[in-house]
Structures are given as structure tokens and as C-alpha cells.
Amino acid sequence: MKRFLYKIHDWMLEHAPPCNKIVLLISETLDTRLPLSERLKIRFHMTFCHCCTRYNTQVKSLHKAIHQKMEVVDMSSDFTEHLSDERSNHIKSLLHHEMGK
Amino acid sequence: MDKNNHDEYNPIEWVDKHGDYLYNYVLYRIHDKTVAEDLVQETFLAALKNIKTFSGKSSIRTWLTAILKNKIIDHFRKVSRELPLENDEKLFFETEEIFYKEGRWKDYWDINKDPLVWENNPEKNLEKKQFWDTFYKCLEELPPRFKAIFTLRTMEDLPTEKICKDLNVSSSNIWVILHRSRTQLRRCLEINWYGGKLFKRKL
Numbered sequence: 654m655k656r657f658l659y660k661i662h663d664w665m666l667e668h669a670p671p672c673n674k675i676v677l678l679i680s681e682t683l684d685t686r687l688p689l690s691e692r693l694k695i696r697f698h699m700t701f702c703h704c705c706t707r708y709n710t711q712v713k714s715l716h717k718a719i720h721q722k723m724e725v726v727d728m729s730s731d732f733t734e735h736l737s738d739e740r741s742n743h744i745k746s747l748l749h750h751e752m753g754k
Numbered sequence: 755m756d757k758n759n760h761d762e763y764n765p766i767e768w769v770d771k772h773g774d775y776l777y778n779y780v781l782y783r784i785h786d787k788t789v790a791e792d793l794v795q796e797t798f799l800a801a802l803k804n805i806k807t808f809s810g811k812s813s814i815r816t817w818l819t820a821i822l823k824n825k826i827i828d829h830f831r832k833v834s835r836e837l838p839l840e841n842d843e844k845l846f847f848e849t850e851e852i853f854y855k856e857g858r859w860k861d862y863w864d865i866n867k868d869p870l871v872w873e874n875n876p877e878k879n880l881e882k883k884q885f886w887d888t889f890y891k892c893l894e895e896l897p898p899r900f901k902a903i904f905t906l907r908t909m910e911d912l913p914t915e916k917i918c919k920d921l922n923v924s925s926s927n928i929w930v931i932l933h934r935s936r937t938q939l940r941r942c943l944e945i946n947w948y949g950g951k952l953f954k955r956k957l
Contacts, residue, residue, distance in 0.1 A: 671861035673853045680933035684907065684914050704863040711869055711876075712936045715943070718876035719908050722886065726782045734781050736773040740791045744773070744798050748765045751802055 662701055669698040672705055679709045683716050763814070765802045772815050773798075776822050783826060783909050785890045793829060797822045826910065827920050830902035834921050852937070869940070872948050885947060892942035896935055903928060904935040 669675075675698045678691055687695075699706045776797060781790040800821050801808075808817055852867045854860050863869075879885035893901055902921060906912045914928050923931065 666862070667858070671853075672863050673861045676937065677929065677933045680936050681929050683936075684929070684932060702863075704868040707869040707871070708940070711872060711940055714875035714877055715936070715940060716908060718880060719889075720911070721877065721880055723782065723909050723911075725880070726778060729778070730775075732774040732778050734774075734778050734787075736769075736777040736791065736794060740795065741769055741773055744769050744795050745766050747795070748769070748798060748802055751799065752765065 666698075666701045669701065670694055672698075672702060675699075675702070675705050676708055679705065679712065683713065763805075765798065765805070768798060768801070768814065768818065772818055775815060776818060779819060780822060780826060783905055784829065785893070789829065793822060793825045796825050800825070823910065827906065827912075830906060831920055834899040834902045852941070870944055870948065872944070876943070879947075888943065888947045889939075892939050892946065895942060896938060899923075900931055900935045900938075903931050904939075907932060 675695055678687065678695050681687055682692070682695070695705075695709075699709065773794060776794045777790055780793050781787065784790055784793070797818055801818055804821075808814075812820075852864060854862055854864050876885070893904070896904065899921075903917055903923065906917050906921075907914060914925070914932075917923065918925050918928055
């Protein structure tokens with residue numbers, strides 16, 4: 654029975670678009686809304702492919718984490734990095750010079 | 755503009771009030787201290803030059819950030835125009851290597867290179883400085899054009915149409931570049947943060 658199920662699994666996977674096409678579509682879902690047919694292709698493929706399912710979870714989680722990190726940085730007033738005094742003074746003197754023109 | 759509020763509209767004061775904010779903003783996107791300082795400097799000078807265009811509808815910080823965003827795009831435009839395509843080609847081969855090249859399972863994941871189970875997802879590592887240090891090291895490994903497009907799309911949240919126009923990339927290429935950047939970053943984090951095995955490259 655197990656063998657038979659494996660055969661069905663492999664047959665289904667072979668008749669779905671291959672992984673290299675699916676990972677490209679997965680990436681596109683992060684940037685645009687794909688047509689229903691493309692979304693169904695991903696769904697169908699992932700039903701049988703744990704590798705693409707894992708890839709999907711990981712790239713989406715990374716994408717979300719980067720967004721959240723940027724939001725935290727942009728909203729924060731507790732700065733981890735500081736403009737050097739040297740550069741800060743240089744910018745001020747440039748502005749002074751420009752304002753005096 | 756409220757001309758009575760001299761401190762707020764004095765460009766010299768902006769450096770102390772907004773300098774660190776702008777510096778952090780750009781540093782988290784470009785991760786190069788010298789470039790970040792240069793872009794902040796250019797932003798202040800451009801703001802002074804265009805101070806008459808500031809309507810006062812938004813805060814000075816929001817206005818300065820908008821100028822800085824354009825400076826970031828200009829920087830990436832310059833970088834991606836100046837550099838050769840050789841590195842882009844190299845990454846192409848590395849990305850394609852994760853799939854079988856022949857046989858019954860051609861174009862399916864190579865079982866020695868497929869995604870491993872991650873102990874925790876990146877969202878759980880938001881506060882960990884080492885995670886982000888690793889992430890930026892991985893980002894640095896991308897070819898400059900890929901890094902530019904990935905940063906503008908994922909960190910600056912620019913629409914792909916604008917990136918295509920600003921960086922002179924075709925709409926079909928941008929999907930492939932974003933996909934390859936993500937695949938490469940995912941793999942790099944897996945090796946350097948999650949402790950996955952490095953597979954032998956055949957280049």
C-alpha cells in the first residue's frame with residue numbers, strides 16, 4: 654500500500670510543474686498578485702513537495718522579518734549608530750558655507 | 755512654513771536633530787558607513803538648496819527622509835550601471851545548482867541541497883544583532899545589481915515598476931533577479947546562521 658502511495662505521489666509530482674518553476678512563482682507572490690491559475694499550480698505542487706513548501710515558508714518569513722526590521726529602525730529614536738562628530742561638523746560647515754553664498 | 759520657529763527651520767540644527775535618524779535609515783539599507791555618511795551629507799545639501807519647495811505640510815524629518823530615499827535610488831542606479839555583468843552570471847549558475855540537472859527528476863530539488871528544517875524562523879530573530887550581521891554579510895555576497903534590486907524592493911518597499919524604470923531592468927528580468935537573490939540569501943543564512951552544510955560547488 655505504501656509503495657502504491659509513493660508511486661502516486663511521484664506520478665503527481667512529475668506531472669506538476671517542476672520545482673525550479675515553482676520557486677520562481679513563490680518568489681513572485683512576494684511582489685505581485687499572481688493569477689488564480691498560477692496560485693493553483695503552486696498549491697498543487699506544494700501538496701506533494703515538502704522542499705518547495707519549506708522554501709515557501711522560509712523566504713516568506715525572511716521577507717516579513719526584513720520588513721519588520723526596517724519598520725523598527727524607521728520608527729526608532731534610540732539609534733544604534735551615530736553620525737561621526739567629524740562628519741557632522743563637516744556637514745555643518747558645508748551648510749554654513751552654502752548659506753553664506 | 756512657520757518662519758517664527760527658527761530652530762526647526764535652521765539647516766544647521768537639522769544635523770543634530772535628524773542626522774542620526776537619517777544615518778541609521780541609510781545604514782540599514784546600504785550597510786556601508788562611508789556611503790551612508792556621504793548620502794546623509796548630500797541630503798542636507800539638497801534640502802538646503804530646495805528649502806523653498808518645503809511646504810510645511812509634513813515634518814522636516816519626513817521631508818528629509820524623502821530626499822534621502824531619492825539619494826539611495828541614485829546611489830544604486832550609479833552602482834548597477836558601473837559594474838560588469840560577470841558576477842550576475844556566476845550567481846545564476848550557483849542558483850541553478852540546487853536542482854537536478856538530468857534524469858527523471860530534472861529541475862526538481864537535489865536531495866542533498868534542498869531546504870533544511872530551520873529551528874526557528876527569521877521573524878523570531880528580529881532582536882538578535884548576530885542574525886542581522888549574518889544577513890548583511892549574505893547580502894554583501896550578492897552581485898551589486900542583485901543587491902540593489904533586492905534592497906530597493908524588500909527594504910525600501912519600492913514597486914517593481916519603479917525599480918525597472920530607475921535601474922533600467924526589464925520587467926521579465928526583475929522577477930528572476932529577485933528570485934535568485936532570495937534563493938541565494940536563504941541558502942547563505944541556512945549555512946551561516948542555521949548551521950546547514952555547505953554543498954560542493956562545481957564552478
